[in-house]
Amino acid sequence: MNNTIDEQLNKQRINIFKALSDPVRIEIIKYLKNVNDEVICGEVGRFVGISKPSGTYHFKLLEEAGLINVRKSAREKYISLNYNVLDKYVTHFFSNL
Structure with missing residues (x-):
């Protein structure tokens, strides 16, 4: 594979x-999986119990990683x-290395 x-x-x-x-981002992922x-x-944010600024921060990181749309x-x-x-990247992590 190309470097x-x-x-x-x-x-x-x-x-x-x-x-x-x-842990907060894991809870966000779990919530989204369940809905x-x-x-x-x-x-x-209300379900996870975080403020709007905190939610903005966590959603941004999840979006940048490509985990949420x-x-x-x-x-x-x-x-x-x-x-x-x-x-x-997660389910097939090991097989894709």
């Missing part, structure tokens, strides 16, 4: 596992799990 591609894949893996290294649909950020509509942001990234 540049391999470096990009490693960077993606590192970003994903850094994003998953926080299995797109939800408003505020709803997730974010859609803005008017004043609301809707998020959902990005199952493709979860499957590729």
